[in-house]
Amino acid sequence: xxxxxxxxxxxxxxxxxxxxxxxxxxxxxxxxxxxxxxxxxxxxxxxxxxxxxxxxxxxxxxxxxxxxxxxxxxxxxxxxxxxxxxxxxxxxxxxxxxxxxxxxxxxxxxxxxxxxxxxxxxxxxxxxxxxxxxxxxxxxxxxxxxxxxxxxxxxxxxxxxxxxxxxxxxxxxxxxxxxxxxxxxxxxxxxxxxxxxxxxxxxxxxxxxxxxxxxxxxxxxxxxxxxxxxxxxxxxxxxxxxxxxxxxxxxxxxxxxxxxxxxxxxxxxxxxxxxxxxxxxxxxxxxxxxxxxxx
Numbered sequence: 001x002x003x004x005x006x007x008x009x010x011x012x013x014x015x016x017x018x019x020x021x022x023x024x025x026x027x028x029x030x031x032x033x034x035x036x037x038x039x040x041x042x043x044x045x046x047x048x049x050x051x052x053x054x055x056x057x058x059x060x061x062x063x064x065x066x067x068x069x070x071x072x073x074x075x076x077x078x079x080x081x082x083x084x085x086x087x088x089x090x091x092x093x094x095x096x097x098x099x100x101x102x103x104x105x106x107x108x109x110x111x112x113x114x115x116x117x118x119x120x121x122x123x124x125x126x127x128x129x130x131x132x133x134x135x136x137x138x139x140x141x142x143x144x145x146x147x148x149x150x151x152x153x154x155x156x157x158x159x160x161x162x163x164x165x166x167x168x169x170x171x172x173x174x175x176x177x178x179x180x181x182x183x184x185x186x187x188x189x190x191x192x193x194x195x196x197x198x199x200x201x202x203x204x205x206x207x208x209x210x211x212x213x214x215x216x217x218x219x220x221x222x223x224x225x226x227x228x229x230x231x232x233x234x235x236x237x238x239x240x241x242x243x244x245x246x247x248x249x250x251x252x253x254x255x256x257x258x259x260x261x262x263x264x265x266x267x268x269x270x271x272x273x274x275x276x277x278x279x280x281x282x283x284x285x286x287x288x289x290x291x292x293x294x295x
Contacts, residue, residue: 001258003291004030004266005283006069006235008039008276009048013056016048019269020057023064026284027291030065030097031057032266037075038107041275051084058092066095069235069266070171070189072103073125075112078133079142079151086137089166099189100133101171102126123176124148130170130180137165169233173212178219187231187264188216192239197275199241202253206260209234213261233264237276244270244278250286 005028007019023031035050054066066088071081081098089096102122103109109116117125128148135142135151142154169187172178173194181188190212192205213232220227234257236243243253244267254265270278 001254001262002029002264003254004028004032004065004067004233004264006032006034006266006268008042008268008271009033009050009053010042010046012046016053017056017060021060023269024061026287028064028287029264030067030266032067032069032099033057035068035071035099036108037111040106043107051088054088054096055091058088058095064095065097066092067097067169068099070099070101070169072101072108073129073148074103074108074114076129078129078149079136079154079156082133082136082156085166094166097167097169097187099169099171100130102177104195123174126177127180130168130184134165134168134184172216175215175219178216179223181216181230182219182223182225185230187233189233189235191235196239198239199237200239201242202240202256205240206256208239210260231263232261233266234262236265236267243267244282247282247285247289250282251290
């Protein structure tokens with residue numbers, strides 16, 4: 001199993017840089033930051049942009065994977081996002097992963113005056129978002145218009161002529177999103193039941209996770225894809241909490257998730273206060289016991 005950690009973009013860079021370096025030194029496989037204009041519990045606090053943050057992280061680390069968790073159509077256009085992604089990935093020398101999600105209602109919509117969308121409309125928009133982002137990154141030359149986006153006479157450089165496209169990690173809990181993960185993703189992401197921040201014990205969430213695993217496997221099979229080629233990533237501390245409450249809890253959760261079929265576990269860097277309140281030493285102890293020497 002691969003292990004990752006989320007670093008909220010809430011600290012000035014001098015302090016934040018030390019945490020990104022620490023995540024790499026501890027041996028984590030990947031480190032992520034959130035992509036929001038404002039974020040639910042910290043809307044009245046400092047909150048920095050994901051693209052500049054990941055650019056800085058790319059410059060102060062050498063090997064750890066770097067990821068957006070997750071870019072959405074709420075305020076991103078695929079053509080502009082593609083340019084930003086390729087720029088960061090170049091600085092990171094190929095270490096960037098682009099997490100993608102449909103985008104839930106909230107500040108990212110309301111502060112720009114966006115219209116409230118039905119779940120079906122958000123799913124339609126997400127289809128168009130992922131398809132256009134992939135087209136720009138893979139083909140480079142794009143000239144098309146949909147109900148959601150215009151990409152008029154795009155000639156995108158650098159072109160992906162070598163066939164490589166930076167990895168997509170698609171967050172999905174339903175059939176349509178899972179189909180996108182199966183078509184375009186290298187990683188599928190879930191945090192359990194959607195919009196659930198109950199932080200219940202993992203054992204109470206596992207039935208939902210097992211059902212979701214079956215769903216994403218079925219989506220792969222429908223696309224004619226080997227389900228084993230799609231990594232399956234669980235983001236802790238939303239629907240399931242307490243995982244970093246102790247070293248034993250962290251170890252037990254990692255074992256149970258791996259046995260169920262997950263390939264990656266991502267936790268949040270513990271904060272001194274909610275959300276994600278906890279003891280940093282647990283993260284350090286887990287890394288020293290299980291991740292030391294892997295990088």
